[in-house]
Amino acid sequence: MLVFIIRRLLQSLLALAVMSLLVFVGVYLIGDPVAILASPDATEVDREQIARALGLDRPLWEQYAVFVGEALRGNFGKSFVFGQPAMGLIFERMGATVELALVATVVSILVGLPLGIYAGLRPDGIAGRSIMAGSILGFSLPTFWVGLMLIMIFAVQLGLLPASGRGQVGSFLGLHSSLFTLNGIVHLILPATTLALVRAATTIRLARAGVREVLHMDYVKFARAKGLPERRVIGVHVLKNIMIPIVTVTGLEIGSVIAFAVVTETIYAWPGMGKLLIDSIVNLDRPVVVAYLIVVLFILVMLNLIVDILYSVLDPRVRLGEQKG
Amino acid sequence: MSETPTLEVRNLQTHFFTREGVLKAVDDVSFTVRAGEIMGLVGESGSGKTVTGFSVLGLVDPPGRIVGGSILFKGEDLAHAGEERLRALRGSRIAMIFQDPMMTLNPVLRVDTQMTEAILAHEQVSERAARARAAAALAMVGIASPEERLLAYPHQFSGGMRQRVAIAIAMLHRPDLIIADEPTTALDVTIQGQILYEVQKLCRETGTALVWVTHDLTVVAGLADTVSVMYAGKIVEQGRVDDVLDRPLHPYTNGLLGSVPSRNRRGQKLRQIPGMTPSLLRLPQGCAFRSRCPRADQACTEMPALAELAPGHLARCVHPHLETAGA
Ligand SMILES: Nc1ncnc2c1ncn2[C@@H]1O[C@H](COP(=O)(O)OP(=O)(O)O)[C@@H](O)[C@H]1O
Ligand code: SF4
Numbered sequence: 001m002l003v004f005i006i007r008r009l010l011q012s013l014l015a016l017a018v019m020s021l022l023v024f025v026g027v028y029l030i031g032d033p034v035a036i037l038a039s040p041d042a043t044e045v046d047r048e049q050i051a052r053a054l055g056l057d058r059p060l061w062e063q064y065a066v067f068v069g070e071a072l073r074g075n076f077g078k079s080f081v082f083g084q085p086a087m088g089l090i091f092e093r094m095g096a097t098v099e100l101a102l103v104a105t106v107v108s109i110l111v112g113l114p115l116g117i118y119a120g121l122r123p124d125g126i127a128g129r130s131i132m133a134g135s136i137l138g139f140s141l142p143t144f145w146v147g148l149m150l151i152m153i154f155a156v157q158l159g160l161l162p163a164s165g166r167g168q169v170g171s172f173l174g175l176h177s178s179l180f181t182l183n184g185i186v187h188l189i190l191p192a193t194t195l196a197l198v199r200a201a202t203t204i205r206l207a208r209a210g211v212r213e214v215l216h217m218d219y220v221k222f223a224r225a226k227g228l229p230e231r232r233v234i235g236v237h238v239l240k241n242i243m244i245p246i247v248t249v250t251g252l253e254i255g256s257v258i259a260f261a262v263v264t265e266t267i268y269a270w271p272g273m274g275k276l277l278i279d280s281i282v283n284l285d286r287p288v289v290v291a292y293l294i295v296v297l298f299i300l301v302m303l304n305l306i307v308d309i310l311y312s313v314l315d316p317r318v319r320l321g322e323q324k325g
Numbered sequence: 326m327s328e329t330p331t332l333e334v335r336n337l338q339t340h341f342f343t344r345e346g347v348l349k350a351v352d353d354v355s356f357t358v359r360a361g362e363i364m365g366l367v368g369e370s371g372s373g374k375t376v377t378g379f380s381v382l383g384l385v386d387p388p389g390r391i392v393g394g395s396i397l398f399k400g401e402d403l404a405h406a407g408e409e410r411l412r413a414l415r416g417s418r419i420a421m422i423f424q425d426p427m428m429t430l431n432p433v434l435r436v437d438t439q440m441t442e443a444i445l446a447h448e449q450v451s452e453r454a455a456r457a458r459a460a461a462a463l464a465m466v467g468i469a470s471p472e473e474r475l476l477a478y479p480h481q482f483s484g485g486m487r488q489r490v491a492i493a494i495a496m497l498h499r500p501d502l503i504i505a506d507e508p509t510t511a512l513d514v515t516i517q518g519q520i521l522y523e524v525q526k527l528c529r530e531t532g533t534a535l536v537w538v539t540h541d542l543t544v545v546a547g548l549a550d551t552v553s554v555m556y557a558g559k560i561v562e563q564g565r566v567d568d569v570l571d572r573p574l575h576p577y578t579n580g581l582l583g584s585v586p587s588r589n590r591r592g593q594k595l596r597q598i599p600g601m602t603p604s605l606l607r608l609p610q611g612c613a614f615r616s617r618c619p620r621a622d623q624a625c626t627e628m629p630a631l632a633e634l635a636p637g638h639l640a641r642c643v644h645p646h647l648e649t650a651g652a
């Protein structure tokens with residue numbers, strides 16, 4: 001188990017080194033942050049001063065070396081734009097993104113799992129087919145288009161829901177979340193639905209495929225041969241088996257939900273780290289982009305670990321030490 | 326003999342309505358098993374033995390359906406019983422043991438869960454009482470330290486042990502009928518013998534009627550009271566075990582006996598029945614065994630009826646081996 005965790009961490013450190021290097025080279029190739037930061041009428045001397053202050057006057061490899069040295073001491077640099085520690089900026093906005101991603105994930109399971117199971121039990125019925133058609137739509141419609149349509153219908157036409165912003169944040173037991181105020185929840189509905197759509201579509205397909213496969217297993221027939229009521233056959237024998245892939249995929253995909261949140265946050269002006277990332281890329285605010293990558297990678301690594309542990313809980317045949325990779 | 330048989334299957338027809346056509350997996354099958362009696366249901370793979378068993382339990386999967394005949398369980402017709410009635414009988418009065426013990430137990434549920442749920446599905450007892458009964462059932466099939474083993478998952482058991490668990494589950498409610506579908510085929514020979522012996526003992530002790538499905542006639546020899554031989558969805562020979570094994574009437578049974586080393590033929594070279602079981606979708610006209618039968622001729626192009634050729638000994642053949650029957 002420990003070996004397993006250490007191996008995972010080393011892999012992620014390597015990934016981090018490669019990705020941060022890419023960001024350094026990328027920003028260097030795209031443009032000059034100084035040009036964005038300096039006012040249009042700044043003199044050459046002003047510019048040099050800014051460059052020196054940000055360490056941008058040194059050769060690229062030296063900048064990277066300085067970054068690595070500082071990062072190893074836990075210092076990830078200050079935002080070029082805000083002059084504040086980049087990590088701090090990310091953390092300020094992380095809560096909003098994580099909240100959005102988690103709510104979207106929960107919604108996608110609550111909606112996708114029952115629909116998928118139903119479609120798996122009645123694959124040839126009208127309802128089963130409609131659910132599948134819906135999930136294909138959910139996959140193929142672009143997030144921004146769905147977001148805009150939802151805004152058009154529910155915010156503009158019907159005027160039922162707010163179209164942008166995070167609303168009021170309440171706190172409960174030291175946690176801050178918009179789930180604790182009605183106004184906050186109302187603001188969450190549209191962005192969470194938008195973000196949940198693709199995940200729900202995936203959950204539907206996984207659940208449907210899982211049910212169809214598991215239903216033909218001998219152990220399901222044996223469960224029926226024991227005289228178990230159908231609700232126990234489906235609700236325990238089938239469900240427990242299909243949950244293995246669903247939990248795995250959902251857990252791993254929370255990372256990509258956070259990444260997809262970039263689009264959703266932009267549409268709904270949701271003050272999360274996705275929106276911060278976009279702003280920072282536009283401003284060539286390298287420290288913030290790198291800090292974002294570190295945080296997202298960290299989240300992914302943690303999710304991977306949690307999923308592996310959950311997996312071994314759900315599937316007694318799996319022992320962590322035996323895993324490859 | 327006048328009491329109602331535990332199971333009386335009459336002219337059962339179970340067909341699968343597949344895209345390629347109607348597959349008559351079970352086509353006019355009749356047999357009777359009385360309390361405390363053991364019937365061997367014998368036939369090559371694909372002859373319809375498993376589907377027959379599932380039909381009795383009302384567990385035929387679509388596109389399959391019972392389309393004809395009756396299944397009288399202690400006089401009650403299960404072919405026309407409602408789902409709730411069937412559920413109440415399944416596991417409690419009629420139990421089934423499956424062929425592949427590696428696939429029968431749910432891999433993600435502990436053995437105790439899978440045993441106690443089987444009790445609680447039919448009886449309102451406390452969890453604790455159910456547990457105690459599950460442990461006792463494991464002990465009965467020869468599993469050591471049952472309390473401990475209850476906490477294990479199926480993958481922690483060997484194939485033989487898993488089959489014992491399945492048998493213990495089947496015995497939980499002391500059913501009137503057990504259908505054992507090739508329960509030892511997937512196991513190695515020594516364990517086969519043990520399990521065979523134990524199931525037989527348990528059934529004799531409890532007066533349970535047993536249908537033992539197998540493709541191996543030798544297994545039936547020391548075990549069963551009666552034998553039904555199936556070929557391509559039909560019973561081709563039926564009778565008391567000694568009659569059928571010692572004086573087989575049907576060329577197929579004869580072939581089966583030739584292809585296994587039996588107690589009377591030990592030392593003889595194994596003989597295989599030439600050819601393969603024909604696809605049930607493309608059966609030859611008349612006797613389905615025609616394409617492989619050494620005795621086949623023009624008369625066999627018409628399906629022979631199952632006829633009583635000697636007292637209590639039935640066969641479906643135009644040219645039966647009457648010369649050896651000696652009756
Ligand atoms: N679910 C199913 N769909 C279509 N055909 C089936 C199905 N189950 C069984 N069959 C067919 O029924 C026939 C008898 O099968 P089975 O009873 O399993 O044979 P046995 O147990 O004697 O080996 C086979 O030809 C098999 O292909
Ligand atoms: S009916 Fe004819 S083909 Fe069929 S088993 Fe008898 S002899 Fe052979």
Ligand SMILES: [Mg+2]
Pocket residue numbers: 371374375376424506507
């Ligand atoms: Mg079979």
